[in-house]
Amino acid sequence: MCWDSPTDRPTYLQRQPLPRSFFLRPTLEVARDLLGAWLCRETAEGLTVGRIVETEAYGGPGDLASHARAGRTRRTTPMFGEVGHAYVYLVYGMHECLNVVAHGDGTEAGAVLLRAIEPLVGVDLMRTRRGRVTDPPFRLASGPARLCQAMAVDRSFDAHDLTTGNGLWLAEPDQPPEAGDIVSGPRVGVEYAGEWATRPWRFWLTGNPSASRR
DNA sequence: CGAATGATACCCT
DNA sequence: GGGTATCATTCGG
Numbered sequence: 001m002c003w004d005s006p007t008d009r010p011t012y013l014q015r016q017p018l019p020r021s022f023f024l025r026p027t028l029e030v031a032r033d034l035l036g037a038w039l040c041r042e043t044a045e046g047l048t049v050g051r052i053v054e055t056e057a058y059g060g061p062g063d064l065a066s067h068a069r070a071g072r073t074r075r076t077t078p079m080f081g082e083v084g085h086a087y088v089y090l091v092y093g094m095h096e097c098l099n100v101v102a103h104g105d106g107t108e109a110g111a112v113l114l115r116a117i118e119p120l121v122g123v124d125l126m127r128t129r130r131g132r133v134t135d136p137p138f139r140l141a142s143g144p145a146r147l148c149q150a151m152a153v154d155r156s157f158d159a160h161d162l163t164t165g166n167g168l169w170l171a172e173p174d175q176p177p178e179a180g181d182i183v184s185g186p187r188v189g190v191e192y193a194g195e196w197a198t199r200p201w202r203f204w205l206t207g208n209p210s211a212s213r214r
Numbered sequence: 215c216g217a218a219t220g221a222t223a224c225c226c227t
Numbered sequence: 228g229g230g231t232a233t234c235a236t237t238c239g240g
Binding site for chain 3: 056058065066067089091092093094095097099113115143144145146187188189190192
C-alpha cells in the first residue's frame with residue numbers, strides 16, 4: 001500500500017498513537033516491537049508516514065555504547081525522562097538522529113534509535129526535503145540521519161511527546177511483521193564500546209531494501 | 215577513502 | 228573557564 005493523496009489523510013488520523021504503556025517495557029523488547037510500526041509526521045507541507053524497518057536499543061549508564069554512559073547530562077536528560085518521548089541529538093556536527101525513550105519500570109534510562117523507515121506516504125515531500133528528487137523510495141529514509149531529514153525531524157523535537165498524535169508520533173502497524181522476518185545483530189558505529197558493541201541490539205526486517213546494509 | 219562541521223564531555227589550569 | 232579529541236553519519240571522488 002502506498003498513498004500520496006491528501007484525501008487519504010483520514011485513514012491515518014483514525015489510527016491511534018502507540019500508548020505510553022508500549023514504551024514502559026525493556027528497551028530491547030520495544031526496539032524489536034517497533035519494527036513494522038508507523039512513524040507519522042504532519043506539517044503545513046503535508047503528511048509523511050514511514051514503516052519502521054530498522055532500530056537499535058541503547059541502555060542506561062551501564063551500556064558503554066549508550067550516550068547515557070556519561071550519566072544524566074544536559075544532552076541525555078530525555079533518556080532519563082518519561083518514556084514515549086523523543087531524544088533527538090546532533091552527531092558529526094551536521095546530522096540529527098531520532099530516538100524513542102523506552103525502558104522498563106524502575107530502570108534508569110534507555111532509548112531506541114530509529115535507523116530506517118520504508119516510505120508509505122508523502123514520498124515526493126520526502127524527496128524534496130532530502131534534496132534528492134530522483135532517489136528511489138527505499139533510499140530516502142534508510143539511515144538515521146536520512147530518516148530525520150526526510151521526516152523533517154530536528155532538535156526542536158528533543159523531548160517531544162510521541163504519544164499525543166501531534167506533529168510527530170508513532171502508530172500501530174496494520175500488520176505486525178512475522179517473527180521469522182526479524183533479524184538482530186551488532187549496533188553500528190559503536191566500536192569504541194568494546195564488548196558492548198558486539199551485543200545484538202540492532203533489529204531489522206530481513207531483506208527489506210530500506211534497512212541499511214552492513 | 216576522507217572531508218564536512220559543531221556540540222559535547224572531559225581533562226587541565 | 229578554556230582547549231580539544233571524539234562522534235549512534237552521509238556524500239562524493
